[in-house]
Amino acid sequence: MTDKTDATASDPTAAGRTAGGPAATDRVLVGVDDSEHCARAFDIALTLAQRRGWSLHLVATYEIPHHDYGASEEAVERFREAVSNEAQKPLDDFVAQAEAAGVTVTTDLQEGNAAQLLIRESETAGLAVVGKRGRNRFAGRFLGSVSGALASHSLCPTLVIPAKWDADDVEVLFAPRQDLPGGEAAATEPAELVSASDAEVSDEEKKRRRSFDNVADVLNFDGDVVAAVDLGNSSPVVVAQAAEYAELTGRSLTLVSAVPITVGTRFPYPGQGAMEVRSMHEYRAEHLSWMTDTVREKHPELDVQWRLFDGSPAGVLSEATRTAALVVLGTRGHGGFSGLLLGSVSQSVLSRTVAPVLIVPTKDA
Numbered sequence: 001m002t003d004k005t006d007a008t009a010s011d012p013t014a015a016g017r018t019a020g021g022p023a024a025t026d027r028v029l030v031g032v033d034d035s036e037h038c039a040r041a042f043d044i045a046l047t048l049a050q051r052r053g054w055s056l057h058l059v060a061t062y063e064i065p066h067h068d069y070g071a072s073e074e075a076v077e078r079f080r081e082a083v084s085n086e087a088q089k090p091l092d093d094f095v096a097q098a099e100a101a102g103v104t105v106t107t108d109l110q111e112g113n114a115a116q117l118l119i120r121e122s123e124t125a126g127l128a129v130v131g132k133r134g135r136n137r138f139a140g141r142f143l144g145s146v147s148g149a150l151a152s153h154s155l156c157p158t159l160v161i162p163a164k165w166d167a168d169d170v171e172v173l174f175a176p177r178q179d180l181p182g183g184e185a186a187a188t189e190p191a192e193l194v195s196a197s198d199a200e201v202s203d204e205e206k207k208r209r210r211s212f213d214n215v216a217d218v219l220n221f222d223g224d225v226v227a228a229v230d231l232g233n234s235s236p237v238v239v240a241q242a243a244e245y246a247e248l249t250g251r252s253l254t255l256v257s258a259v260p261i262t263v264g265t266r267f268p269y270p271g272q273g274a275m276e277v278r279s280m281h282e283y284r285a286e287h288l289s290w291m292t293d294t295v296r297e298k299h300p301e302l303d304v305q306w307r308l309f310d311g312s313p314a315g316v317l318s319e320a321t322r323t324a325a326l327v328v329l330g331t332r333g334h335g336g337f338s339g340l341l342l343g344s345v346s347q348s349v350l351s352r353t354v355a356p357v358l359i360v361p362t363k364d365a
Contacts, residue, residue: 025124025125025126026052026053026054026055026126027049027054027055027056027057027124027125027126028045028048028049028052028054028055028056028057028125028126028127028128028129029057029059029118029121029122029125029127029128029129029156030042030045030056030057030058030059030094030128030129030130031059031060031114031118031128031129031130031131031146031147031150032058032059032060032090032091032094033060033087033090034086034087034089034090035131037131037132037161037162037163038090038131039090039131040131040161041129041130041131041159041161042058042094042097042129044129044159044161044356045127045129045159046097046098046101046103048127048129048159048248049098049103050101050102050103051248051249052126052248054103054126054127055103055104055105055106056094056098056103056104056105056106057105057106057107057108057121057125058091058094058095058098058105058106058107058108059107059108059109059110059114059117059118059121060087060088060090060091060107060108060109060110061087061109061110061111061112061113061114061117062083062084062086062087062109062111063111063112063113064076064079064080064083064111080111084109084111087109088109091107091109095107108121114146115145115146115149115150118130118146118150118154119149119150119153119154119155122150122154122155122156122158123155123156125156126156126157127156127157127158127159128150128154128156128157128158128159129158129159129161130146130147130150130158130159130160130161131147131160131161131163132147132160132161132162132163132350132353147160147350148347148350151331151346151350151357151359152331152359154359154361155361156361157241157358157359157360157361158358158359159356159357159358159359160350160353160356160357160358160359161356162353162354162355162356162357175212175214175215175220175322175323175354176322176354177214177322177354178318178319178321178322178352178353178354189311189312189314189315189316190311190312190315191218191219191258191309191310191311191312191315191316191319192309192310192311193218193307193308193309194281194285194308194309194310195281195285195307195308196305196306196307196308197288197289197292197304197305197306197307208222208223209222209223210222212322212323215319215322215323218307218309219316219319219320219322219323220323221254221320221323221324222323222324223251223252223323223324223325224246224251224252224253224254224323224324224325225242225245225246225249225251225252225253225254225324225325225326225327225328226242226253226254226256226317226320226324226326226327226328227239227241227242227243227253227254227255227256227328228256228257228313228317228327228328228329228330229255229256229257229287229288229291229306230257230330231283231284231287233362234330234331234362235291235330236291237330237360237361237362238328238329238330238360238362239255239291239295241328241358241360242255242326242328242358243295243298243299243302243304245326245328245358246299246302247299247301247302249325249326251325251326252302252303252304252305253295253302253303253304253305254304254305254306254307254324255288255291255292255295255304255305255306255307256306256307256308256309256316256317256320257284257287257288257306257307257308257309258308258309258310258311258312258313258315258316258317259280259284259309259310259313260310260311260312260313261277261280261281261310281308281310284308285308288306288307288308289306291306292304292305292306314348314349314352317329317349318348318349318352318353320355321349321352321353321354321355321357322354322355323355324355325355325356326355326356326357326358327349327353327355327356327357327358328357328358328360329346329349329357329358329359329360330359330360330361330362331346331359331360331361331362346359
């Protein structure tokens, strides 16, 4: 049976608004540079700030490389001023856009390491938004290393916007491919749907959902917010954030758990193995069902479903990003998603994702 004694576990939505910690405030932190990917991240951050009634805090940095000792201090200062002025330009542009949209905005331009500054600023933010793989003439400071560092160490939820993500046209019937390590021709990891919620899908929902020729039906989450669910205390925080964003954006929510139970598992006695597998499946299905029911109680207007897969968590979640509107993960997991973000699963999802990924701090959950 699912343990429901923990105060947070008794209501998966209870921790959602405090995931950023006691210092979190109603503002969206945005890492800024002059890349196209940063512009996309800003557009999404601005939309979320408008819907929440939050302010924006835009942060840009620049770094001065070690100069030739033969260069004069005056030359170095001229270079510093030029670099600083260049970094200021996208800030000014985004400020103008935010003010035109009626959103309160503040800025911070500093010399130094982008990841360190963003992590520090995350202490007083409710959400951080950063573009992934942003490149510009100043070495792409919001490249994967910065987004990865921020997602790993941020004190507030971090929304990572991938370079290749764009909303699909309604007529597109081929979902974008994830960035597979072995290239486009590499095979995706196998995954089998074990069980799923049997709630009736409305006719309106059926009409909204599209099918894709290059995506298996069981791995099609067209337009949904997908929440990664494990068996530990981190799941309530992740699910709460996912439910909040699903409701905020008017999308359905699907809770997903994946564990490679039959892959690479050997039991000394076949009969015992079958019973063990069935027991593990039932336990996880019960946990997902209970969490789904609890979210429905808290958000009665929200369409909530769940799916349980036998397969690689990284493979299932990365595949989900091809059709989902947003995938929500925790920074630490147990059971179905052990070591999220601190291990290979999160690194794989963030490097392969096609859709935005929201990373929720759960270290204290």
